[in-house]
Amino acid sequence: MEKYKHIESAMIHGGIYGDKVTGAVNTPIYQTSTYEQKGLGENSGWEYSRTGNPTRAALEALIAELEGGTAGFAFGSGMAAITAVLSLFRSGDKVIISSNVYGGTFRVLDKVFSNFGLKYIIVDTSDLDNLESNITDDVRAILIESPANPLLTITDIAAVSVIAKKHGILSIVDNTFMTPYLQRPIELGADIVIHSATKYLGGHSDLVAGLVVVKDRSLADRIAFIQNATGGVLGPFDSFLLIRGIKTLGVRLDRHVENAEAAANFLQNHKAVKKVYYPGLQDAQGYEVNRRQAKNGGAMISFELYENYDIRKFFKSLRLIALAESLGGVESLVCHPASMTHASIPKEIRDKVGITEGLIRLSIGIENIDDLLADLDQAIAESEM
Numbered sequence: 001m002e003k004y005k006h007i008e009s010a011m012i013h014g015g016i017y018g019d020k021v022t023g024a025v026n027t028p029i030y031q032t033s034t035y036e037q038k039g040l041g042e043n044s045g046w047e048y049s050r051t052g053n054p055t056r057a058a059l060e061a062l063i064a065e066l067e068g069g070t071a072g073f074a075f076g077s078g079m080a081a082i083t084a085v086l087s088l089f090r091s092g093d094k095v096i097i098s099s100n101v102y103g104g105t106f107r108v109l110d111k112v113f114s115n116f117g118l119k120y121i122i123v124d125t126s127d128l129d130n131l132e133s134n135i136t137d138d139v140r141a142i143l144i145e146s147p148a149n150p151l152l153t154i155t156d157i158a159a160v161s162v163i164a165k166k167h168g169i170l171s172i173v174d175n176t177f178m179t180p181y182l183q184r185p186i187e188l189g190a191d192i193v194i195h196s197a198t199k200y201l202g203g204h205s206d207l208v209a210g211l212v213v214v215k216d217r218s219l220a221d222r223i224a225f226i227q228n229a230t231g232g233v234l235g236p237f238d239s240f241l242l243i244r245g246i247k248t249l250g251v252r253l254d255r256h257v258e259n260a261e262a263a264a265n266f267l268q269n270h271k272a273v274k275k276v277y278y279p280g281l282q283d284a285q286g287y288e289v290n291r292r293q294a295k296n297g298g299a300m301i302s303f304e305l306y307e308n309y310d311i312r313k314f315f316k317s318l319r320l321i322a323l324a325e326s327l328g329g330v331e332s333l334v335c336h337p338a339s340m341t342h343a344s345i346p347k348e349i350r351d352k353v354g355i356t357e358g359l360i361r362l363s364i365g366i367e368n369i370d371d372l373l374a375d376l377d378q379a380i381a382e383s384e385m
């Protein structure tokens with residue numbers, strides 16, 4: 001009989017469990033840069049910690065198992081993970097990215113990879129015909145987020161994977177907002193999954209990390225080469241913290257989502273609220289597609305207040321919910337995408353894709369829901385003009 005069948009157990013027992021030498025139930029922090037070799041060409045399988053480290057390897061095996069891929073790779077940040085994946089391409093190639101993609105993903109393509117001749121095009125990937133009509137001969141990959149930041153736009157991952165396969169190009173999914181507990185893109189046909197593990201996987205706003213999981217062996221060999229050659233690896237201590245975070249991912253997310261569903265309903269029924277963006281609401285864009293491909297709507301909500309509410313005042317009046325970049329930690333956070341997370345996207349593009357000045361994004365934490373709703377309610381009341 002297999003040891004377990006369900007992802008809740010895999011999050012705790014998956015990858016490389018414990019320490020074979022001592023029986024310790026946690027993989028030790030192998031805080032070492034190098035490994036003594038017995039003789040020339042005789043090593044223990046470990047040579048140098050940029051190439052491989054046992055603590056990082058335990059994390060990499062764990063995320064590969066959770067996402068259902070052949071191999072996982074851990075990086076010093078989500079952006080380092082994205083940079084490694086984009087390093088698969090060469091001058092003259094083009095990557096399609098979803099409108100509403102993470103601001104840093106846009107920035108690294110627009111300001112860094114463009115210097116090396118890698119091209120990109122922003123496409124509304126929730127519209128599949130529109131997506132396919134943008135696939136020219138130079139396109140090598142489609143990079144999507146679903147839900148995409150900050151309007152929580154849903155893209156059909158299975159359909160995008162079919163289109164990519166038909167054109168012989170890669171499908172890449174940034175799964176940061178969902179995690180493998182809620183959505184597994186490789187099972188839906190994607191080739192590569194990326195995470196900013198800084199968010200839900202770490203879960204406690206105490207580390208910055210990135211992960212990549214690939215579906216097949218040839219891609220695994222290429223990413224392993226890039227990881228070692230470019231060197232943006234995650235250190236042993238942060239690898240340990242991330243393994244520790246993932247153990248409680250299931251119970252944390254259950255509570256995050258329960259709170260988010262309640263907050264979305266509360267906002268939708270509030271007289272001050274003009275529009276709520278939450279994939280778990282029945283009238284949300286992509287509700288049916290999301291229901292098919294994900295367990296639920298996740299725990300990120302965006303909303304707009306009517307014009308007679310002062311959003312600066314709203315942000316200032318919140319007492320429990322902190323104004324901060326980032327998301328996915330146990331504490332609730334709020335941000336203003338237009339001036340914070342998406343400020344690196346030019347205003348014309350922001351306006352075009354719907355990231356308005358009045359948009360507010362919430363990362364719903366695991367506090368008591370009554371405290372969260374009371375804080376939102378009083379801050380909205382304070383902001384009325």
Ligand SMILES: *Cc1c(COP(=O)(O)O)cnc(C)c1O
Pocket residue numbers: 077078079080102104145149174176177195196197198199208209210
């Ligand atoms: C935060 C984030 C990133 C970047 O990750 P870092 O860990 O901050 O480098 C990439 N994609 C998404 C969707 C994110 O939320």
